[in-house]
Amino acid sequence: MTTDAPTSGQSDLAVELRNIDKAFYGVKANDDVSFRLARGEVHALLGENGAGKSTLCSILAGLYRPDAGEMFLHGVPTAFKSPKDALASGVGMIYQHFRLVANLTVAENIALGHPDTGIRLDQKKLQTEAAELGDRYGLPIDPAARIWQLSVGEQQRVEILKLLYRNADVLILDEPTAVLTPQESKQLFTTMRQMADEGRSVIFVSHKLQEVKEVSDNVTVLRHGRNVGGVATADAQTEDLARMMVGRELVLPTRTDTTEAGSVVLAVSGLRVQGDRGLEAVSGVSFEVRAGEIVGIAGVSGNGQRELALGLNGLKTPTAGRVFIGNFDVTEASVLSHMYAGMSYVPQNRLGVGLAPGLTTEENLALKAFRKPPYSRGSRLLPSAFRSEGARQIEEYDIRGVRPGLPIRLLSGGNLQKALIAREVEMEPKVLVLHSPTRGLDVGATQAVRNQALAERARGVGVLLISEDLDELLALSDRLLVLYEGQVVGQMNAEDATAERLGLLMAGEREDGRR
Amino acid sequence: MNESQLILTMVAAVGLGTPLIFATVGEIITERAGILNLGVQGMMLIGAVTGFWATFQTGNLEFGVVIAMVCASALSAVHAFTSITLRVNQIVSGLALALFGSGLASFLGRAGSEPLVGHPSRAQFEPILTGGIADIPIVGPLLFGHDPLVYLSWLVAGAASYYLFRTKMGLSLRAVGEDPASAEAAGVHVSKVRYVHVLIGGALAGLGGAYFSLALTPTWQDDPIGAAGWIAIALVILASWRPWRAVFAAYLFGAAERIQFTLQTLGEPWSDIPSTLLAMLPFILAIVAMIVLTSGKRARFLGAPAALGIPYFREQR
Numbered sequence: 001m002t003t004d005a006p007t008s009g010q011s012d013l014a015v016e017l018r019n020i021d022k023a024f025y026g027v028k029a030n031d032d033v034s035f036r037l038a039r040g041e042v043h044a045l046l047g048e049n050g051a052g053k054s055t056l057c058s059i060l061a062g063l064y065r066p067d068a069g070e071m072f073l074h075g076v077p078t079a080f081k082s083p084k085d086a087l088a089s090g091v092g093m094i095y096q097h098f099r100l101v102a103n104l105t106v107a108e109n110i111a112l113g114h115p116d117t118g119i120r121l122d123q124k125k126l127q128t129e130a131a132e133l134g135d136r137y138g139l140p141i142d143p144a145a146r147i148w149q150l151s152v153g154e155q156q157r158v159e160i161l162k163l164l165y166r167n168a169d170v171l172i173l174d175e176p177t178a179v180l181t182p183q184e185s186k187q188l189f190t191t192m193r194q195m196a197d198e199g200r201s202v203i204f205v206s207h208k209l210q211e212v213k214e215v216s217d218n219v220t221v222l223r224h225g226r227n228v229g230g231v232a233t234a235d236a237q238t239e240d241l242a243r244m245m246v247g248r249e250l251v252l253p254t255r256t257d258t259t260e261a262g263s264v265v266l267a268v269s270g271l272r273v274q275g276d277r278g279l280e281a282v283s284g285v286s287f288e289v290r291a292g293e294i295v296g297i298a299g300v301s302g303n304g305q306r307e308l309a310l311g312l313n314g315l316k317t318p319t320a321g322r323v324f325i326g327n328f329d330v331t332e333a334s335v336l337s338h339m340y341a342g343m344s345y346v347p348q349n350r351l352g353v354g355l356a357p358g359l360t361t362e363e364n365l366a367l368k369a370f371r372k373p374p375y376s377r378g379s380r381l382l383p384s385a386f387r388s389e390g391a392r393q394i395e396e397y398d399i400r401g402v403r404p405g406l407p408i409r410l411l412s413g414g415n416l417q418k419a420l421i422a423r424e425v426e427m428e429p430k431v432l433v434l435h436s437p438t439r440g441l442d443v444g445a446t447q448a449v450r451n452q453a454l455a456e457r458a459r460g461v462g463v464l465l466i467s468e469d470l471d472e473l474l475a476l477s478d479r480l481l482v483l484y485e486g487q488v489v490g491q492m493n494a495e496d497a498t499a500e501r502l503g504l505l506m507a508g509e510r511e512d513g514r515r
Numbered sequence: 516m517n518e519s520q521l522i523l524t525m526v527a528a529v530g531l532g533t534p535l536i537f538a539t540v541g542e543i544i545t546e547r548a549g550i551l552n553l554g555v556q557g558m559m560l561i562g563a564v565t566g567f568w569a570t571f572q573t574g575n576l577e578f579g580v581v582i583a584m585v586c587a588s589a590l591s592a593v594h595a596f597t598s599i600t601l602r603v604n605q606i607v608s609g610l611a612l613a614l615f616g617s618g619l620a621s622f623l624g625r626a627g628s629e630p631l632v633g634h635p636s637r638a639q640f641e642p643i644l645t646g647g648i649a650d651i652p653i654v655g656p657l658l659f660g661h662d663p664l665v666y667l668s669w670l671v672a673g674a675a676s677y678y679l680f681r682t683k684m685g686l687s688l689r690a691v692g693e694d695p696a697s698a699e700a701a702g703v704h705v706s707k708v709r710y711v712h713v714l715i716g717g718a719l720a721g722l723g724g725a726y727f728s729l730a731l732t733p734t735w736q737d738d739p740i741g742a743a744g745w746i747a748i749a750l751v752i753l754a755s756w757r758p759w760r761a762v763f764a765a766y767l768f769g770a771a772e773r774i775q776f777t778l779q780t781l782g783e784p785w786s787d788i789p790s791t792l793l794a795m796l797p798f799i800l801a802i803v804a805m806i807v808l809t810s811g812k813r814a815r816f817l818g819a820p821a822a823l824g825i826p827y828f829r830e831q832r
Contacts, residue, residue: 063700084702099700101693103821104686111683112690113702119682162701 013075014039014170014201015060015091020069022055029055030066031225037170042192042202044216044233046209046245048442050412052225053205054096057172060203061093062086073170088115092168094159096175100147106130106158107143110165133161137191152179152301160191171195172203177211179468181300182503189215207245209238221245246443253450254475255294255457255494261478262291264324265342265462266312266431271321273304273311281307283486284321289431289462294453296477296494297466298502304486305466306348309435312464313345314338325431339368342430346420346437348466350413354420357409361402362390365423397422398448414445421452432456435466450476470499484508524770524777526656529665530731532762532769534559534723534740536668538747539754539761540675541719545591546751547679548712549692549822552594553609555720556744557616562587562721564620567636567728567735574637580664580725587721588714590616595713599706602826613744624735636733640664640726664726668762671719675758688712692820695827705827720744742798749801752808756818771797 015037022030030052037043047053058064060071062080071078073089080086083093100109107126127143134141139157147155156176163171173192177185192202192215206212212219213233220230221244228244266289275281282304289295299305310316312323314335323331325341333341347353355364366375366386374385394402399418401411408419417437424432434453438446453476457463467473473480480497482490482505490505505511538555545552552558566583570576590612597608624632640662642649649659679685687708690698695705727740746768753767754760775793778785 082702082704083700084704087702093700095700099694099697101690101697103693103818104690108686108690109697109701112686112698114683115702116683119684121681121683121686166702 012039013037014073016072016075017056017060018070018072020056020059020071021067022052022059022064023067024055028225030059033069033222033225033227035220035227036230037201037203038218039169039201040196040199041217042196042204042215044212044219045203045205045222046207046212046219046241047222048207048245050442051222051245053222054174055225056222057093057174057203057205060086060170061091061172063093084113087113087166087168090167090169091172092163092166092170093172094156094163094174094176096178098155098159100155100158102148103146105144105146106141106150106161109147109158110143110162112162114166130161130165133164137161137164137194138187139191153181153184156180156188164195169200170203171200172205174205175207176204177206177208179301181506182470182499183507185211209241209245212241213238223247252443252475253447253454255454255478258478259292261293262460264288265291265326266464267322267324268312269322271308271311271323272319273307273316274319275304275307280319281486282311282318285483285486285488286321287481287488287491289464291430291460291462292457293478294457294463294465294476296473296480297464297483298470298473298480298506299466299468299483300506301468303483303506305435305483307486308483309345309347309433309466312338312433313343339427343433344424344427344429344431345433346417346424346435348435348439350416350420351409355408355416358407360405361394361399361408361411361419362386362404364408364419365390365393365426368423368427393419393422393426397452412445414441414448417441417445417449421449425452425456429461431462431464433464433466436468437465438467438469438472470502473497473502474499482506520777520780522653522656524773526660527773527776528766528769529657529661530769531772532765532767533665533668534726534731534743535747535750535765535768536672536762537723537726538720538744539750539765540668540672540758541716541723542747542751543754543756543758543761544675544679544688544712544719545716546823547688547692547756547820548709549695549820549825549827550595550598550709550713551605551609551824552591552598552612552713552716553606553748554591554594554612554616554744555747556740556742557613557620558587558590558717558720559616559724559727559740559744559747560620561590561616562724563728563739564623564631564724564735566721566725568623568631570729571631571634571637571735576638576640576729579638579729580722583721583725584718585721587724588718591713591717591720592710594717595710598826599709599713602828605824605826621737624737631735632737634735636729636735638729639733640730662730664722664730672758672762679758689820692822695822709827720747723747746797746801749805752819753801753804755808756820768797768800771800 013036017033017035020030020033033056045053055064059066062083062085107123107130110130111126130143139161141154141157176188180188192204196202204216216233218230219233219236219241221228223245269286271282271285272280273282285308297305307316311318314330314333318331322329325343328341330338330341351357356367363386366389370376374382374389376382397418399415401415437449441449453463465473465476474497477494480492480494481488482502484506490511538559542552542555562583565586566579569582570579594608594612597603598605624630642660643663644659649655679689687703691703691705691708699705724740728735732739750761750764753764774796775790778788778793
């Protein structure tokens with residue numbers, strides 16, 4: 001085994017970064033950032049999405065090379081050429097999107113790339129070692145399981161074990177709690193603390209103030225690619241951290257009124273949908289959405305949310321159950337019929353499913369409405385309408401960074417989402433399905449998206465909000481459903497909902513005592 | 516069909532299948548790294564002509580085989596460079612390689628003041644065991660009556676299987692073909708792994724090509740390998756990217772190629788079937804096998820590397 005605690009180095013400073021610059025396509029992601037990480041601490045890297053946290057971590061982990069600046073590891077000047085280099089020096093990163101090979105087993109993923117001498121791959125020995133390591137850190141895992149069979153929380157455990165197996169003494173966790181239930185997050189924090197107590201250093205990347213307060217020793221705040229200050233966590237008030245992070249007071253739109261909802265616009269009964277691997281992903285879901293209300297669907301990702309959204313939109317034909325939009329039975333109807341019946345859909349995957357990355361912004365904005373005037377007459381497209389309508393929507397929905405004739409994929413995440421929502425809202429739908437609409441967006445864009453959802457609600461649209469962000473669900477929804485393993489395991493009015501109650505349901509605890 | 520004809524067909528199937536084993540195992544190794552190399556036909560032809568030439572010059576068979584592998588591997592390096600370093604479309608690059616290799620082999624066979632074309636080889640691979648054990652009925656000719664390259668092909672398939680699933684390099688290889696970004700994050704050098712295995716794939720294709728010109732039909736002619744390179748690409752799917760299955764798949768196709776000759780010897784009514792029709796048999800078999808294998812739920816278990824044919828950019832955001 002190669003998992004003994006790291007031996008003590010010369011310096012108490014595990015890592016020091018000095019004056020790091022890194023730009024992508026001319027946009028500065030890191031601008032003169034300096035950062036110090038002590039041995040045995042949990043150090044939070046706080047900042048909004050797009051503040052440069054991931055970039056800084058990727059530089060430290062050897063994935064990106066800085067344009068300028070210096071790096072010191074245990075006081076020694078260092079330049080990593082690759083993640084392999086960094087790992088060999090004990091610096092490992094757990095990316096927001098896990099870097100696990102889905103078709104390989106847990107043990108194989110843990111062994112992958114390990115610099116151990118020897119040629120043979122001893123599956124049995126590996127699996128024993130992986131299981132032992134998991135037990136030691138309170139991360140139980142089935143070493144023979146293939147990654148695609150695991151839940152997201154379990155996959156994260158594999159990522160952590162991978163680094164511990166290499167005996168990494170600097171562990172970088174990029175937004176690790178984004179995919180976890182509150183209870184799973186607690187368990188993760190215990191593990192992080194245990195690793196720090198062993199003398200390892202943990203970088204905890206987050207934009208969630210509560211979690212930063214809960215787990216870290218020190219905080220460094222990034223904003224617009226710059227380091228705007230560092231403090232000891234114990235000395236910092238949540239409000240101060242928020243101001244440092246955003247640069248102004250942080251106010252996110254919240255549902256304020258409790259108007260009566262109207263007639264049923266979306267009725268789903270006994271819906272069953274298959275997942276990509278042929279297993280049932282949605283197993284008999286029933287609910288209604290009324291005009292002028294927001295119904296939130298909570299759940300850890302991978303519990304059937306995606307398939308539910310696809311089933312509602314006709315992108316996957318349900319195997320059983322019925323879907324009504326108003327009075328129309330659209331269960332087996334085409335995607336186009338869903339659209340004409342009044343369904344709009346903002347998918348989780350903005351680029352690729354939602355938008356056509358290579359087309360221009362104007363073309364993307366017209367991608368649903370082009371079949372009718374003013375965009376076309378008969379089979380002929382009218383370019384002038386694309387331009388004028390496009391200009392109007394870009395103005396109205398505040399889509400920034402649009403350059404005429406260039407593909408939409410060059411826009412930032414927030415502006416992509418604004419464009420996507422503009423297109424869907426312009427269809428004047430009866431039902432609007434939003435799937436993780438603010439994931440990965442900065443505060444400004446999140447504000448705009450939330451406002452848009454509330455505006456649609458006020459206009460009498462029935463909004464179905466599928467999200468993993470509990471704060472967002474609690475802030476916007478009139479009613480909440482919890483999806484677990486393809487079933488609705490709980491529903492409640494917003495007044496009765498708390499993060500704790502939702503978290504327990506999301507983890508599969510049933511309120512009626514059964515499991 | 517009587518018993519001796521069945522045995523004869525099977526022995527012939529082994530011969531015809533052997534070059535397919537080399538090429539298919541080579542392509543499996545290449546594709547396991549996530550690189551699709553459709554240039555197998557070109558690499559085999561280059562192997563066939565350079566191997567033939569080297570033996571023609573020296574009379575040394577082993578030297579011919581080594582030269583064939585080196586030259587075909589060098590050709591595959593072109594594909595490795597375009598698809599790994601330049602990240603061009605792998606299908607286009609592979610097809611270009613196939614056409615280029617075919618043309619070059621044909622040219623080399625006719626070049627110089629003393630062209631190779633029409634010449635018999637100065638040496639050829641012969642069965643290593645004669646008499647005794649090889650004369651045992653049925654088992655003898657099937658297992659012991661072959662030339663050394665047949666046994667080498669079994670060894671190559673077995674070694675490739677062990678390499679893929681029981682060694683650390685094999686694990687890195689599979690990971691690179693499934694998910695290069697994850698492999699890289701785990702410390703695997705993606706480009707290096709891809710380069711090495713494209714070159715190994717090329718060398719094995721060259722070995723397959725040399726089998727034609729130094730064992731199967733040891734004379735240089737313009738089109739010595741038929742469509743073996745294309746069939747090998749189909750066999751990769753039939754073998755579901757597993758080297759051992761490639762052996763059986765290759766023999767199945769060897770038998771399909773042989774069957775037309777067998778039918779000729781059976782007399783009426785079998786010999787009335789036009790031979791041009793029978794020549795299509797392997798290809799029809801290939802199409803049917805693909806449809807059966809890739810339809811419905813079986814496709815999931817097929818095991819195509821998830822990143823096959825997709826260029827990898829490290830700093831892509």
